[in-house]
Amino acid sequence: MQQTPSIPVTSSGASDRTPTFNTQKPPSKWIGALSTIAILIAAPLVALTLTAFVFQSYEVDGPSMETTLQNRDRLIVWKLPKTVARITNRHYIPARGDIIVFAKKGLFDEYGGAHEKQLIKRVVGLPGDRVVVQDNHITIYSAEFPDGFNPDINHDYSQNIASVTSGNIDLQVPEGEVFVNGDNRTNSLDSRAFGTVSSNDIVGKLALRVFPINGFKSFF
Numbered sequence: 001m002q003q004t005p006s007i008p009v010t011s012s013g014a015s016d017r018t019p020t021f022n023t024q025k026p027p028s029k030w031i032g033a034l035s036t037i038a039i040l041i042a043a044p045l046v047a048l049t050l051t052a053f054v055f056q057s058y059e060v061d062g063p064s065m066e067t068t069l070q071n072r073d074r075l076i077v078w079k080l081p082k083t084v085a086r087i088t089n090r091h092y093i094p095a096r097g098d099i100i101v102f103a104k105k106g107l108f109d110e111y112g113g114a115h116e117k118q119l120i121k122r123v124v125g126l127p128g129d130r131v132v133v134q135d136n137h138i139t140i141y142s143a144e145f146p147d148g149f150n151p152d153i154n155h156d157y158s159q160n161i162a163s164v165t166s167g168n169i170d171l172q173v174p175e176g177e178v179f180v181n182g183d184n185r186t187n188s189l190d191s192r193a194f195g196t197v198s199s200n201d202i203v204g205k206l207a208l209r210v211f212p213i214n215g216f217k218s219f220f
Contacts, residue, residue, distance in 0.1 A: 054078075055077060056076070056077050056079060056203070057074065057075070058076075058101060060074075060075065064184050064187060064189065065121070065188075066183065066184040067184070069099075073209055074210050075206055075209055076208040078204050078220075081205070085199070096126055097123065099206040100197075102119060104119055106194075121181060122183060123178050123179075123180055124138060124179050127177060128142060128173060129172070130142070131170075131173060131179045133168060133170075134168060138151060138181070160183050162183070164186050166192070169192055176198060179197075180196075
């Protein structure tokens with residue numbers, strides 16, 4: 001009778017054959033180089049995307065928001081709500097009292113040339129409001145307050161508002177627009193001069209003051 005060759009086994013029943021190993025070479029150094037290049041390209045793209053659609057740094061130029069904000073304060077402006085509104089084809093209307101950055105066309109410089117400039121002001125009037133500026137104060141008339149109210153009273157920013165509000169205004173804020181003022185009412189180019197601001201021109205709302213360090217503040 002032909003005998004079947006025996007195969008030595010270990011006590012666990014496994015074959016005693018010599019095991020094989022994966023001898024594949026490690027990734028080429030070119031893969032590491034390409035990964036580094038991809039990171040270097042992706043990083044600025046991510047930064048540009050965040051700046052365009054999520055948040056952006058600004059520096060205050062001028063005294064129009066004193067004493068809430070000072071000249072050369074460094075700010076972070078939150079742009080995501082405006083981005084979402086644009087994607088969903090809706091108006092972005094900040095809350096009354098929010099400080100916003102917006103673009104305004106047709107402003108004149110010291111040489112008489114018209115241009116677009118980004119400004120920072122506080123939202124005072126909302127769509128549908130009747131805004132009356134008279135006798136050095138502002139009155140807002142709305143469906144909720146038909147007898148009118150002063151938007152500068154009983155707010156956390158009230159103590160920062162200059163006592164004098166120049167101008168003589170009586171207007172209805174259109175749909176999709178807001179009425180804005182600088183907190184330094186005696187030295188501010190705002191809706192008293194150029195009218196209401198379209199939601200299309202709003203960049204975003206003030207989120208943080210990050211400089212000077214001892215003046216760090218959240219505006220959420």
